[in-house]
Amino acid sequence: MNRHTAKCVIIVLLILVFQNTHAQLTDLARLEYSYIPKSKSEDNFNRFRALINYPIKTQTDCYLVVGGEYSRIALNLEDNYPFDISNLNRLHVIDLNIGYTFKLNNDWRLGAKLSPRIASTLTHKLSGDDFFLNGGVYAIKDRTKEESLKRPYRLILGLTYNSTTGIPLPLPFISYYRRVNENWSFNLGVPKTNVKYFFNERNIVQTFVGIDGYFANIQDNIVLDGNQAENISLSVIVAGLGYEYCFTDHLIWYAYTGHTISMSNRLRDNNRDDIYRLDKVNAFYLRTGIKFKI
DSSP: OOHHHHHHHHHHHHHHHTTTHHHHHHEEEEEEEEEEEOTTSSOEEEEEEEEEEEEEEEETTEEEEEEEEEEEEEEEOOSOOSSOOGGGSEEEEEEEEEEEEEEOSSSOEEEEEEEEEEEEOOSSSOOGGGEEEEEEEEEEEEOSSOTTOSSOEEEEEEEEEEGGGOOOSOEEEEEEEEEOSSSEEEEEESSEEEEEEESSSSEEEEEEEEEEEEEEEEEEEEEETTEEEEEEEEEEEEEEEEEEEESSSSEEEEEEEEEEEEEEEEEEOTTSOEEEEEEOSOOEEEEEEEEEEO
């Protein structure tokens, strides 16, 4: 792997660390469907995701949050591949979320989260290779509800750890949101950067650049040219347009459509090195769902 390729891989891994962090900080429940067809092929990827978090008040402005997330990923592989694809038809990612948050002072709220994960083809009983550990600590300054501010904002700073990246160090997290005026807002950070236009408080459109993907263990390892593929991963960077309809301040239906500007679907060995690339051609992207947020 040359130096330029290594830098690109590291950037993608850093992005994937934050894939679900913001959603798990703000969403109490979510149902979502994603779809990416392979260009000039019958292959496609689709994912159903369900998330629920339940806050338990322990004392004034202090909450224990318990919940979980399940993703069922279907890889519909119709092209000819030099290996048995039956073991890759379904991938499963299961997270248990345990968090605690408390108000430090009038400006800042602190929080911590631990998320044990199962990510696997689940064709056999569970083994140690199917288990991963994610977590993070965060500081949140949220001034979006203060009517006295002309430009309300929210800042989230933190450190996260994700064992699927193969980087044994905590990595920084930052997200900054500001409502510029009655019609415009922006968010800078990962997993998504966007600019929103508010027709009103119920109908919102946006342009965005975001990331998506998965990482899972292959229980029945695939042997190619003497190399053994033990993991499968997808990483995409996508740009497009989105629409949100707010039934209430907390219940929202959303749809995002666009085109990937970088895509890599790979089989990898135990050292996370590439064994086989399933797809790297950019394609159409769709994600839609309904969520209940704080």
